[in-house]
Amino acid sequence: MIKEAPEKFKKILLLGMSPMPFENDRKVYGTGIRTWQFLEPLLLNGHSVCVCNYAIPSAYDSDFKSVYMNDFNVSSQSRPDKGLVFKYNILAKKDFENINLLEEILKDFSPDCIVGCSFYPSHIASKLAQSNKMPFWADLFGHVMAEAQARAYADDDDRCLFHYWNSEYSIITAADMFSCVSERQEYALIGELGAAGRLNKHTSGYEFTCCIPCGMPAGSFSHEKNVIRGLNGVKNEDFVILWTGGYNTWTDIDTLFKGLEKVFEKDPSVKFVSTGGEIPEQDLNTYPRFLSMINNSRFRDNYIMRGWIPGTDVPNYYFEADIGINIDKDIYEVRLGSKNRILDWMRAGLCVLSSNVCELTEIMRREKAGYVFKAGDSSDLAEVVLKLSKNRKAVKKTALEGQKYGMANFNFTATTKRLIEWVKNPVYAPDADKKQVFSFEREEALKNLQSISDRQSLMIRDRDERIAELEAIVKKGFVYRIYSYLKILKRKISGK
Template sequence: MSRIMVLGYELPTLAEGAIEARSYRTWQFVEPLLADGHQICLAISHQADQFDIKHSLDSRLSYHRLSMQRLGWPRHLNRLHDRFKPDGVLAVMFNNCLRVTRLATDRPIWMDMYGDKLAETQIAEYTQQHSRGRRNMFRYLQEMLRQGDVYSTCSTPQKYALVGQLGMVSRLNRHTLGYEFVHLVLPGSPACPKNTSGNPTLLGDLVPADAFIVLWCGGYNVWTDVDTLFRALEEAMSRDPRIVFVSVGGRVKISQNNAYDRFLAMIGTSAHRHRFHMLGWRPANEIPAYYRQADVGINLDTLHYETLLGTRTRLVEMMGYGLPVITSLGCELSAIIHDQELGLTFPIGDAVALCDRILALAGDPTNRQILAERAQRYATHQLSFAETTHPFREWARGPYHAPDRVKTSQRWNLQELEYYLRSVARGMLWRLCALERAD
């Protein structure tokens, strides 16, 4: 068995606040490692240093919180590394992929690039109406692309986008021909807890006993299409008095992200505003009860590259709990739902189609049950943690370096110097005289 050091986030059962996608993503890798018998050292970013935290998850997991916003944090991280002596290192999501570049290690590194940072930066720039931080983002991304041995992504489109990015920093070279740099790790479905301590009652308490509950669970990010959501719900509520909307979640802390506030303002003008139940962020132990009592879960996005390259964790969670889903057709996961008939989909921005899908499920309990059972089977098998992380689990059994990061002789290479000087000369000729060999 191997010793794997993980730079990740609070595990769902140990999180002190709201559980975010990054917590589930960390657990998606850690749980199969423990099941396979590996020793794990997990380091997460926290406000204060807390080492060797006691927990009841597994004796092979050592759990540490580090203040990674404080000057000198790499020293503490490297001390953990040297004490643990890992065979390989895993970094989960962008910030930890950046942090692992400051780790003084000769061990192979797997970087999980969950979401395309370039596409996310484009949205942030549009929302904030400035490009501050873009140069730093490119600089950080280049560091990650140069120092990883293996990478994983949340979707197939992102996988090939990342291959292109690796090519731009010369990782597609003569040493790596035929080497599989990037692996797909779709968002996984966590095992549903059999017993939960939080059991809020919706039917007969928050909403009428015969209500048809449309559930939103999670943050309202800048790419959440609240305009289409509101228009569809307004029309559906007008046509079926049983339909209510329950929202568990709220604002996402991104500068200039006003999606949630705009949605609340729209609800305030609605004749059906008493049927919108905006509950805000709720304790993690209550979430399963909302999934189990709702009739349909909903997801919708605006159209841009983040939608096409990214994914939506909430869909996997809903499916895992046997909740039928309706989603806009954009990310790869939504295409899987459409192709495998695991739920209903609609074109991005089409409020009429979304309304029709809601009404169709509200009027057809048999189809709801069929979709729920089919989706739950798919989530618990094809999207299980063990199945989705199969390539990583294979790597963890014997971590290896990328071929171009294997240590070689450090002798000065005059031929490489010649190639570099040639490239400089050709670049100058092009910029000054527009001369380049062609055709």
């Protein structure tokens, strides 16, 4: 099965998404952060990594051409004295989906295993792993079918569901190990593995899944310039609520808007500052609709909407805000997922206020590392904001608690322990070389159903015979009892 690789350090082909956080690009997405969360610990542990990343279209020029770098060197705050070196290929869509091209890179690098970071790269990696018979770790960064449901609702069209499931199925039938973003998602994935036939006799007792929550990079942010206070009508004494990042399908702008309107009605010194906006690859409707609501508000001057800004400028906003707000709909995508922006705020020492839907916000509430409000409840949101605006000392204390808890529990090293252990000895799942007997073909399914039905009929008939024998022993006369005993004895001898 797996080739012998006694060396301490391994060669890993990693498929992910760019840009990663260290690249000075206008937009950095969660999938890029996730890729760096996997890559940096692998490099710090001495492994040799060849990275093939999908270039997210909205983060690069429209005429972007694939870039291939053999010895890419990046500085790391985890190792400031020496840079991290790896093979770095940033691929345009046509190249990222070109399996022949990827196989050439694979054969030239000769890796010990393949690691996919997030859904789309894991889907491409599944094709490589199957054709090259290589141990494969798939990271499912969020539950894609729940995301598909949210998108289908937003588009009023279910046709996307097949596309998502078809891609998900190729991953869950090929990978040997999986990582999820929450423990909740692990159980959703286990259900999918059962539906795909992976929970079989060979894998009984095998741990297919582990949780790798969103992670915090090492190092701290710095405040380099004034971006909020004293600008655009925001006074130094105002209470500033900050939003950063994209407005996705599951962002509850209706509750956010209604809640803020109630706040502004009672306290005009509260201001809402937003950086980020629409997400071209996913949602072009939510942010424009929010802007339309704001334009019709009598409190529109309390909304400072900056749109997408350079990634290097965003941390400045963290230092000038009082709280960062995250607000989601109470849907499966959010319940099973997580939030990178919350960890960014924690890392910067910015207090977090969020609807309590995902696993991370529940941890935050339990550990008193932030504040929560009831999802979909604009009155509860307004009440919490008004209370916090009057108690800034408590807000700052909670911010420090959140920063301390986050850095201790969500750093890259702590979150990727299972990945690092697996890479030391990458192995196949127990059913990797076993014949797949879980068929979805109609004729095969009917044949299996008939076989199960026949076995059940035999079991029922045997049970009825035994019950009749026991009743005869209990209820009949002496001679009939002897006959029944002999009948049971004969059956036992014959093995029926």
